[in-house]
Amino acid sequence: MEVRAFYWEDDHLLLLDQRELPQKEVWLELRDHKAVAKAIKEMAVRGAPAIGCVAAYGFVLGVKKEDPQKVYEVLKSTRPTAYNLFWALDRMMKALKEGRDITEEAISIEREDYEANRRMGEIGSQFIDDGMRVLTHCNTGALATAGWGTALGVIRSAHYSGKRIHVFVNETRPYMQGARLTAWELLKEGIPHTLITDMTAGFLMKKGLIDAVFVGADRITKRGDVANKIGTYTLSVLAKTHNIPFYVVAPTSTFDPNMESGEDVPIEERSEEEVKSFKGCHFSPKETKALHIAFDITPAENITAIITEKGIIYPNR
Numbered sequence: 001m002e003v004r005a006f007y008w009e010d011d012h013l014l015l016l017d018q019r020e021l022p023q024k025e026v027w028l029e030l031r032d033h034k035a036v037a038k039a040i041k042e043m044a045v046r047g048a049p050a051i052g053c054v055a056a057y058g059f060v061l062g063v064k065k066e067d068p069q070k071v072y073e074v075l076k077s078t079r080p081t082a083y084n085l086f087w088a089l090d091r092m093m094k095a096l097k098e099g100r101d102i103t104e105e106a107i108s109i110e111r112e113d114y115e116a117n118r119r120m121g122e123i124g125s126q127f128i129d130d131g132m133r134v135l136t137h138c139n140t141g142a143l144a145t146a147g148w149g150t151a152l153g154v155i156r157s158a159h160y161s162g163k164r165i166h167v168f169v170n171e172t173r174p175y176m177q178g179a180r181l182t183a184w185e186l187l188k189e190g191i192p193h194t195l196i197t198d199m200t201a202g203f204l205m206k207k208g209l210i211d212a213v214f215v216g217a218d219r220i221t222k223r224g225d226v227a228n229k230i231g232t233y234t235l236s237v238l239a240k241t242h243n244i245p246f247y248v249v250a251p252t253s254t255f256d257p258n259m260e261s262g263e264d265v266p267i268e269e270r271s272e273e274e275v276k277s278f279k280g281c282h283f284s285p286k287e288t289k290a291l292h293i294a295f296d297i298t299p300a301e302n303i304t305a306i307i308t309e310k311g312i313i314y315p316n317r
Ligand SMILES: CSC[C@@H](O)[C@@H](O)C(=O)COP(=O)(O)O
Pocket: 046, 047, 048, 049, 082, 137, 138, 139, 140, 141, 144, 145, 149, 150, 151, 177, 215, 216, 217, 218, 228, 229, 230, 294
């Protein structure tokens, strides 16, 4: 059965707590916008499109009791980089101001994201040939979206169309979205995969073992620069050096129409504890300072193509 990150249940939101995966499948019952904001901030739910969908439902829950502008601000301040969050909240505010049914609006945001993912899967699988070995970073699957996935959705579509593929999964330090979430999704789907440390990618490319790289995006600027999980930029440089195609897969709701260049994208910095420890297990001296930059910018020049639900963009043609 297809993985789902959340379900809207009329008066509350059910959310799969991704911090507990893959060991446990724990569902959180969220009944107000503050609980939704906390879940986004603390990464019980993550991935740009999923954050947008969940924030929209948080808005529905919040405006039942509180001033809409306050609800909007609380949800907006959770994570700074993923553009889908702002896109979804602006859309919800507009629907409210126009007197439309906001629950229906949130349901539409979720449905449209799912449909966009299915369409990107169809469009993007033309870049995957039978027998290909592809590399992916972070988690861009059903857990990061309303379902199916962006980059992982393309891989899923290629698999369902009968192509044999092998996926190399970057573990994605320090939050381990690749090791914990992507590996879990691929295992559930029966898609052959191998988990690697982030540092292994370059050597595999050098040995000719990677045919293409597929990643998602948190924000795409007007010139085609892409903000995505830290390590994406490094992969793009490696791919360019080794002449390997580098594909970004994202719905148009990830495109920021007001941002010219990657230089302007707000980049989230998270707690240094997440670099020095994992689930309470410290592996660095407590006194050592750590830097936790959660996203980086891949310049348009390093990207072969951006696959959207509306078609393909070739930023360098
Ligand atoms: C479809 S997901 C695209 C991105 O949101 C994904 O690649 C990513 O970087 C997620 O980061 P996260 O910090 O886990 O929210």
